[in-house]
Amino acid sequence: MLPTIQEGQRSRLGNNSWSVARLITLSKDFEVMEIPLQHLNVYNTYEKLTLREMVVHMKAVRDADLQYPIILDEDGEIMDGRHRIMKALFFGIKTIRAVRFETNPSPCDINT
Numbered sequence: 001m002l003p004t005i006q007e008g009q010r011s012r013l014g015n016n017s018w019s020v021a022r023l024i025t026l027s028k029d030f031e032v033m034e035i036p037l038q039h040l041n042v043y044n045t046y047e048k049l050t051l052r053e054m055v056v057h058m059k060a061v062r063d064a065d066l067q068y069p070i071i072l073d074e075d076g077e078i079m080d081g082r083h084r085i086m087k088a089l090f091f092g093i094k095t096i097r098a099v100r101f102e103t104n105p106s107p108c109d110i111n112t
Contacts, residue, residue, distance in 0.1 A: 011071075011079045016107035020080050023071050023105070030099035032069045037088055037096055041077060061086045069097035074104050 009020040049057070060083040070081025078085065081098075088096045 010108075012111075013073060013077055013079065015111045016104075017109045017111065018079065018105065019108050022108065023080055026105055027069075027071050027099045027101065030101075032097050032099055034095040035070075035072075035098040037085065037094060039076075040085065040096075042085060042089070057083070057086075061090065066093070066096065069099045072098055072100040074101050076100065 011018045011020050011023060064083040064087040066084055066088060068081075068084065070084055071079040073079050079101075081096075085096060087093075
């Protein structure tokens, strides 16, 4: 069973972006590992959010299902699973389930 995602949900790293649905499909048979949260880059900053937008993210964190692994790129950067990571951090969980691409799939879009 695959996690429920919002239609059109995208993952962006640098100028590249991928369909999250595609990332999930491509990684569904990968070996699942337990990754210490302290090994993840959780120091990225994101655009300014309104209170309403923040509440949407808070609800997503609340509803995040930790049984589904996060998806990491070939360098260990987070491609999918930020709300699951936030939930684990909030509850003091030390590790999280993860899969990792050995070689990144070609991006769906390149923004220049």
